[in-house]
Amino acid sequence: MAKFTPAAHLICPLDQQPLALDGGSLKCLGGHSFDIAKQGYVNLLPVQKKKSKDPGDSKEMIQARQRFLQAGLYQPISDQLNQLVSQQLDASGNKSVTILDAGCGEGYYLSRLATENKLIEKTQVDQKKVELLGVDISKWGVQAATKYQLPITWIVGTNAQLPVEPGSVDLIICMFGFWQPEWFARVLKPGGKVILAESGVDHLVELREIIYKEVHRKNIPELKGIAEEGFKLIDQQQLEFRPATLNKEQVQDLLVMTPHLYRASYEGKQSAQQLEKLDLTAQVVFRVLEFNPQPDNV
Numbered sequence: 001m002a003k004f005t006p007a008a009h010l011i012c013p014l015d016q017q018p019l020a021l022d023g024g025s026l027k028c029l030g031g032h033s034f035d036i037a038k039q040g041y042v043n044l045l046p047v048q049k050k051k052s053k054d055p056g057d058s059k060e061m062i063q064a065r066q067r068f069l070q071a072g073l074y075q076p077i078s079d080q081l082n083q084l085v086s087q088q089l090d091a092s093g094n095k096s097v098t099i100l101d102a103g104c105g106e107g108y109y110l111s112r113l114a115t116e117n118k119l120i121e122k123t124q125v126d127q128k129k130v131e132l133l134g135v136d137i138s139k140w141g142v143q144a145a146t147k148y149q150l151p152i153t154w155i156v157g158t159n160a161q162l163p164v165e166p167g168s169v170d171l172i173i174c175m176f177g178f179w180q181p182e183w184f185a186r187v188l189k190p191g192g193k194v195i196l197a198e199s200g201v202d203h204l205v206e207l208r209e210i211i212y213k214e215v216h217r218k219n220i221p222e223l224k225g226i227a228e229e230g231f232k233l234i235d236q237q238q239l240e241f242r243p244a245t246l247n248k249e250q251v252q253d254l255l256v257m258t259p260h261l262y263r264a265s266y267e268g269k270q271s272a273q274q275l276e277k278l279d280l281t282a283q284v285v286f287r288v289l290e291f292n293p294q295p296d297n298v
């Protein structure tokens with residue numbers, strides 16, 4: 001059995017009581033028990049939140065994204081994230097820091113954050129104890145993430161009911177994921193931060209021009225519930241770069257790993273399938289939000 005890294009503040013998805021490791025399971029005082037999978041993760045997805053038999057990204061999508069990301073094609077996005085996280089950690093005086101990746105997919109960004117920012121050895125470096133949690137609703141994503149073999153707590157779960165104690169997280173990263181202000185506010189410490197990454201207006205525009213009749217250049221959406229839940233936008237940055245030329249297989253992987261697979265017309269997908277290579281623009285907007293509870297939420 002692969003090693004599971006237990007985190008300090010996990011709670012039962014059924015009665016919200018603290019979970020503790022007991023042999024090969026996590027158990028709460030209410031008698032609920034969740035087995036640690038042999039790959040080294042735990043499934044804390046409440047059944048009522050499981051809207052389909054196999055929720056989230058499919059095995060095929062996860063494998064495509066894994067090949068694409070591991071080829072380093074989005075490494076500048078990961079580098080920018082790592083830099084933003086460093087700034088936030090330096091600014092935080094907390095000795096013990098919990099970082100949660102909400103919608104971690106196959107774990108590329110969180111694993112690279114752990115290794116490149118040396119968060120795993122942080123305890124020796126400056127006495128900060130760093131705990132890392134990756135949550136995704138796709139069991140395929142989480143299973144793939146365990147393959148990095150890092151001391152990260154990998155959890156099948158949902159951003160719409162995060163299985164961690166209220167007020168226990170310092171920083172949430174959400175890379176091309178689902179903004180859930182109510183749940184992010186619930187689990188963050190006062191003063192906690194969220195780093196969100198989303199596609200910019202011109203992200204992958206060259207691919208979109210091939211697969212759609214008309215390319216809509218929509219601005220990134222306003223985030224709902226910011227002020228209501230006690231969030232304030234404190235930084236916004238745009239990153240634009242040109243990944244190395246994609247080969248035929250990488251173009252297919254890109255189509256499979258994004259919503260374009262579902263949205264593109266049949267003819268559009270046929271045209272993309274005929275491409276031998278593709279040069280692309282990647283454009284990503286990072287938003288950093290700070291959470292401070294509203295007086296009536298305290």
Ligand SMILES: C[S@@+](CC[C@H](N)C(=O)[O-])C[C@H]1O[C@@H](n2cnc3c(N)ncnc32)[C@H](O)[C@@H]1O
Pocket residue numbers: 055056057065102103104105106107108109135136137138141157158159160174175176177178
């Ligand atoms: C576009 S992918 C991004 C994955 C990863 N953050 C990355 O950038 O490589 C969105 C991810 O959100 C996951 N997801 C969808 N709904 C979710 C939910 N309610 N809670 C947690 N994850 C969810 C999907 O399974 C998928 O892995």
